[in-house]
Amino acid sequence: MKPTLVTGATGFIGWHVARLLGERGHKVRALLRPSSTLRELDVEPVRGDLRDAGSLDRAVVGCGMVFHVAADYRLWARDPNELYESNVEGTRHLLEAARRAGVDRVVYTSTVGCIGIPKDGLGDETVPVTLEQMAGAYKRSKFLAERVALDFAASGFPVVVVNPTAPVGDHDVKPTPTGKIVLDFLKGGLPAFIDTGLNLVDIRETAEAHWLAAERGRPGERYIVGSENLTLAAILQKLARLTGREAPRVKLPYAVAYAAGVVTTGWARVTGRPPIAPLDAVRMAKKKMFVSIEKARRELGFSPGPVDGALGRAVEWFQANGYC
Numbered sequence: 008m009k010p011t012l013v014t015g016a017t018g019f020i021g022w023h024v025a026r027l028l029g030e031r032g033h034k035v036r037a038l039l040r041p042s043s044t045l046r047e048l049d050v051e052p053v054r055g056d057l058r059d060a061g062s063l064d065r066a067v068v069g070c071g072m073v074f075h076v077a078a079d080y081r082l083w084a085r086d087p088n089e090l091y092e093s094n095v096e097g098t099r100h101l102l103e104a105a106r107r108a109g110v111d112r113v114v115y116t117s118t119v120g121c122i123g124i125p126k127d128g129l130g131d132e133t134v135p136v137t138l139e140q141m142a143g144a145y146k147r148s149k150f151l152a153e154r155v156a157l158d159f160a161a162s163g164f165p166v167v168v169v170n171p172t173a174p175v176g177d178h179d180v181k182p183t184p185t186g187k188i189v190l191d192f193l194k195g196g197l198p199a200f201i202d203t204g205l206n207l208v209d210i211r212e213t214a215e216a217h218w219l220a221a222e223r224g225r226p227g228e229r230y231i232v233g234s235e236n237l238t239l240a241a242i243l244q245k246l247a248r249l250t251g252r253e254a255p256r257v258k259l260p261y262a263v264a265y266a267a268g269v270v271t272t273g274w275a276r277v278t279g280r281p282p283i284a285p286l287d288a289v290r291m292a293k294k295k296m297f298v299s300i301e302k303a304r305r306e307l308g309f310s311p312g313p314v315d316g317a318l319g320r321a322v323e324w325f326q327a328n329g330y331c
Contacts, residue, residue, distance in 0.1 A: 010034040010051065012070045014101065015077030017043045019179050019186070020116060020171060023214035024074050025050055031218070038066050038077065047178075057097025063104040072221055073105050076116040078152075080145065082184065083272060083285040087144035094148035095155060102159045102166065112165050114220050115156040119172040119206065119296055120146045122231060129236070130298040132170075132229045142290040153229075160227035167224035169217055172233030172298060176210035176317040177324035184288065188239075189321045192246045192254075193331050199257035200240055204295030206233040207242065209317035212309075219307040234311040236297040242318075249319050261293060 011028055015021030016037035025048050028035050035050040038057075045052060055062030057077060067073060079093040098115070105113055120141070123134030141147040153168060160166040179186035185205065191197045216232040224230060237245075240258075247254035271282035303309040325331055 008034060009069060009071030010036040011072045012036045012038060012067055013074045013076060014038045016048065016050065017045055018076065019183050019210060020174060020213055021076035022178055023210050024076055024217050027214040027218060036070065057093050057100060060100040060104065063101050064107065067104045067108040067110060070108060071111050073110050073113045074217055075101055075113060078149065082143060082145055082288045083281050084144060085279055090144045090148040095151045098152040098155050102156065106164050112221055114217055115166055115168050117153040117168050117170045118149050119170050119231060119233065119298060121150045121153050122170055122298055124294055124296060132231060132302055157227060165226040167220045167226055168229040169220050170229055170231045171213050172206035172208050174208050174210040174213045175314060175321050177320040179321060186321060188242065189246065189318065190325050190330055192243060193322065193325060197255050199259040200243060200255050201259050201261060201292055203292040204236060204238045204297055206236050206296055206298050207314040208232060208234040208311055209314055212311040216303060216307065216309050219309055223307050230303040230307060231298050231300050232303055232309065233298055233300045235314050245315060245318055249322055
């Protein structure tokens with residue numbers, strides 16, 4: 008069996024994709040930056056960087072499949088160009104290397120942030136969306152990277168795109184913005200909430216959807232990978248029931264949250280330290296990211312369950328690993 012390359016295996020989704028592939032008997036090769044350490048996975052490490060095209064040629068040699076999960080996932084960066092270099096040009100470098108190596112299938116991990124959300128209703132893969140609608144450098148860079156992936160597919164290279172929503176569960180090492188909601192709740196750092204909404208999905212089911220996309224996805228197609236559409240208030244109530252802690256009751260007006268984003272992001276430019284409330288994150292929160300996963304159900308056979316178990320695993324993992 009040819010090895011399967013996974014980029015981003017030190018991250019949340021990538022770690023779970025690599026673990027699932029290993030459990031199913033695949034020989035997993037993980038692209039790791041020189042400074043990265045990978046724990047709890049039996050994989051073949053290969054050192055490289057998405058910005059170093061030569062290292063990607065070495066990484067994909069002999070591979071049958073590539074799961075390109077890695078991304079620079081920051082909602083604030085002192086130099087936004089770094090996000091474009093990794094997310095857009097890095098994706099182009101990897102897909103060029105994979106095509107030269109004769110890889111059979113690539114699954115590219117995009118984001119639900121690239122999905123259009125209508126004013127009233129659920130977003131899906133057919134809703135028109137433009138670069139101008141993307142809030143911040145992260146979403147814009149991922150939107151452009153998704154265009155790169157789809158252009159490769161249009162040229163005949165077998166690339167399938169998955170658009171995960173907001174995964175939650177164990178091994179959220181950094182953590183992700185969704186994991187940070189759980190962690191802040193556990194620390195008592197959420198005295199108030201804003202009127203926003205997310206689609207949550209179990210991280211293990213997110214990994215399963217990546218495999219289904221490799222097996223059944225149509226090249227050039229996008230598949231939203233999610234589960235439950237929930238307001239932030241409903242997520243906090245679920246966490247309250249799981250932990251026995253009280254959920255915040257104060258709803259913060261959006262204007263107050265926006266002002267906090269302006270102030271803390273402005274101060275971050277002075278100090279170089281990430282802001283407590285990145286302005287781009289506040290802008291994203293103005294829209295409820297509620298979506299339909301019917302295409303993934305129909306074409307991939309993706310059938311996710313409720314997210315309560317995944318929230319419970321996130322709570323247990325953060326507590327067991329000293330995050331609280």
